[in-house]
Amino acid sequence: MIAIMAARPPLLEVNLSSRREDIFPTLTQSQLARMRAFGRTRTVEAGEVLLDTADNHARSFIVLTGELDILRVCDGQEDIVTTTRPGQFTGELNLLMGRRGLVRIRAVQAGEVIEVDHDDLLALVQSDNELSEILLRAFILRRVELIAHGIGDVILLGSSHSAGTLRVQEFLTRNGHPHAYLDLERDAGVQTLLDRFHVGVADIPVLICRGELVLRNPTNRQIAECLGFNEAIDQTHVRDVVVIGAGPSGLAAAVYGASEGLDVLVLEADAPGGQAGSSSKIENYLGFPTGISGNELTSRAYTQAQKFGAQVLIAKGATALACERKPYAIEVDNGPRVPARTVVIATGAQYRKLAIDNLAQFEGAGIYYGATFVEAQLCRGEDAIVVGGGNSAGQAAVFLAQTARRVLMLIRAEGLADTMSRYLIRRIERTPTIELRTQSEIVALEGPGKHGDASARLERVRILDHQSGQVAPYDVKHVFVMTGAAPTTGWLNGCIVLDAKGFIKTGTDLTPEELTAAEWPLTRPPYLLETSLPGVFAVGDVRGGNMKRVASAVGEGSTAIAFVHKVLHE
Numbered sequence: 001m002i003a004i005m006a007a008r009p010p011l012l013e014v015n016l017s018s019r020r021e022d023i024f025p026t027l028t029q030s031q032l033a034r035m036r037a038f039g040r041t042r043t044v045e046a047g048e049v050l051l052d053t054a055d056n057h058a059r060s061f062i063v064l065t066g067e068l069d070i071l072r073v074c075d076g077q078e079d080i081v082t083t084t085r086p087g088q089f090t091g092e093l094n095l096l097m098g099r100r101g102l103v104r105i106r107a108v109q110a111g112e113v114i115e116v117d118h119d120d121l122l123a124l125v126q127s128d129n130e131l132s133e134i135l136l137r138a139f140i141l142r143r144v145e146l147i148a149h150g151i152g153d154v155i156l157l158g159s160s161h162s163a164g165t166l167r168v169q170e171f172l173t174r175n176g177h178p179h180a181y182l183d184l185e186r187d188a189g190v191q192t193l194l195d196r197f198h199v200g201v202a203d204i205p206v207l208i209c210r211g212e213l214v215l216r217n218p219t220n221r222q223i224a225e226c227l228g229f230n231e232a233i234d235q236t237h238v239r240d241v242v243v244i245g246a247g248p249s250g251l252a253a254a255v256y257g258a259s260e261g262l263d264v265l266v267l268e269a270d271a272p273g274g275q276a277g278s279s280s281k282i283e284n285y286l287g288f289p290t291g292i293s294g295n296e297l298t299s300r301a302y303t304q305a306q307k308f309g310a311q312v313l314i315a316k317g318a319t320a321l322a323c324e325r326k327p328y329a330i331e332v333d334n335g336p337r338v339p340a341r342t343v344v345i346a347t348g349a350q351y352r353k354l355a356i357d358n359l360a361q362f363e364g365a366g367i368y369y370g371a372t373f374v375e376a377q378l379c380r381g382e383d384a385i386v387v388g389g390g391n392s393a394g395q396a397a398v399f400l401a402q403t404a405r406r407v408l409m410l411i412r413a414e415g416l417a418d419t420m421s422r423y424l425i426r427r428i429e430r431t432p433t434i435e436l437r438t439q440s441e442i443v444a445l446e447g448p449g450k451h452g453d454a455s456a457r458l459e460r461v462r463i464l465d466h467q468s469g470q471v472a473p474y475d476v477k478h479v480f481v482m483t484g485a486a487p488t489t490g491w492l493n494g495c496i497v498l499d500a501k502g503f504i505k506t507g508t509d510l511t512p513e514e515l516t517a518a519e520w521p522l523t524r525p526p527y528l529l530e531t532s533l534p535g536v537f538a539v540g541d542v543r544g545g546n547m548k549r550v551a552s553a554v555g556e557g558s559t560a561i562a563f564v565h566k567v568l569h570e
């Protein structure tokens with residue numbers, strides 16, 4: 001039995017800022033006329049449900065007469081999120097991605113609407129500048145409001161001390177998926193919810209997906225499946241280009257490829273953003289003088305890629321490249337092989353780990369590899385250690401010093417000058433709560449719990465001072481390991497020539513002997529960024545000789561597309 005809580009104010013209007021007109025714009029008559037050309041004008045009955053949460057046929061409705069209620073459905077109960085009036089349109093970012101909506105849409109009274117399908121909407125935003133700006137701004141701002149108000153189809157029940165909770169929070173955040181988070185230790189009522197869904201504290205984190213399905217400590221792939229992230233994407237037809245990895249380089253390839261008319265599919269093993277997504281603030285990327293968080297930069301790129309029609313499979317990693325075939329075929333986690341005329345490998349790099357036996361026990365439960373807003377909140381008022389002397393370590397230390405009581409930086413070298421930018425060194429020197437300890441390293445991690453156990457928690461580390469040879473204990477719950485990264489090339493199974501450190505060799509770096517051994521079949525040499533397999537390119541951090549910066553990743557991702565066109569015409 002459904003109860004509409006109409007007596008309460010609409011959820012999205014409670015705190016709505018002065019940006020109301022940007023979030024819910026009213027289209028002019030001439031804009032409505034252009035919309036009509038992309039959709040179907042139809043009548044609606046009072047009470048008719050035009051779209052439901054289980055409906056995977058994504059579309060937008062533009063109200064001509066009458067009104068549509070946008071409803072959040074939770075546990076059989078409806079709450080009005082907002083009401084769409086004449087001249088206004090429904091939809092938010094999910095619509096751009098062709099995903100199931102987060103809400104139910106019901107006609108308040110009889111009226112007339114223009115119904116626009118996902119494909120027609122993409123055609124519209126790609127061809128009508130003015131409407132594209134209005135629609136995209138509204139979709140993005142609506143998503144921001146939904147996230148800010150925790151309005152979505154997901155409730156996460158977790159604990160800030162659980163590694164699984166942190167992982168799920170990051171996965172949802174990086175996918176920009178709105179969700180409500182309830183912490184076992186802080187929110188009254190969590191126990192009632194757990195009881196209602198018959199789950200125990202040991203199952204934490206628990207994700208209540210679409211108000212009905214209860215997932216206990218789910219993998220990222222299970223979450224993606226439950227939320228239908230990939231269901232609108234066909235994996236079987238041959239694409240012009242398959243991009244592997246959705247970090248800055250892969251997203252750049254997707255934006256340029258799709259905007260130039262190529263059929264682009266991106267495979268991402270986790271969530272979009274790559275290493276850049278875990279950067280608290282990128283200050284050296286052109287055009288952002290006050291800096292931009294890595295997550296913000298890459299989520300904009302993700303939206304941009306989808307605006308041009310690129311499709312992105314989430315939590316679907318490439319596990320092998322069938323290099324003997326043309327078209328190429330890419331094996332993926334739990335799914336059919338993906339065929340491709342050309343391939344752009346953008347799988348980046350993975351953080352180096354500390355060589356300590358029980359490290360895995362504390363990963364996500366005191367040991368972290370990125371310092372974003374989520375981790376900064378965990379350190380509020382407490383001590384943190386940052387290990388590493390590169391720019392990422394410097395950024396993390398300065399960022400964490402804003403919330404942590406004290407940040408200890410540990411480096412094995414004698415100073416930072418050889419490894420860190422001067423501006424960061426100066427900031428560290430001027431931040432009284434950061435202490436730099438040189439020629440030191442962590443040699444032991446201590447705390448209760450076992451690997452995979454939700455109660456595992458870092459409490460203390462032991463630090464070796466190489467000058468004195470002494471090992472001393474240090475009580476700390478948060479250690480950020482920022483010691484560089486190794487290339488993610490293990491999945492290639494020897495299909496492509498790598499350098500001594502495992503990075504992919506491209507272009508003129510490939511010697512004639514290597515090309516002969518790899519049976520390079522063409523009379524022309526490999527193009528810039530092309531690997532030892534014709535039509536397979538490598539860009540960004542995974543490529544030997546890359547600069548390991550966001551700008552070079554983006555530059556290479558976009559440059560590779562110019563050569564993809566050449567290969568497609570060969």
Ligand SMILES: Cc1cc2nc3c(=O)[nH]c(=O)nc-3n(C[C@H](O)[C@H](O)[C@H](O)COP(=O)(O)OP(=O)(O)OC[C@H]3O[C@@H](n4cnc5c(N)ncnc54)[C@H](O)[C@@H]3O)c2cc1C
Nearest residue numbers: 245247248249269274275276318348349540541548549550
């Ligand atoms: C904390 C931190 C701060 C940084 N700060 C800065 C900065 O301020 N300025 C700057 O210029 N640079 C910075 N960098 C470096 C910059 O982030 C990287 O150079 C850049 O992200 C590299 O982009 P990429 O796309 O090549 O690879 P990555 O960012 O590593 O992305 C690779 C993507 O591929 C996915 N993937 C891996 N394997 C597979 C597979 N088999 N199948 C499918 N997908 C796969 C990964 O999940 C990931 O999303 C920072 C890095 C870190 C870690």
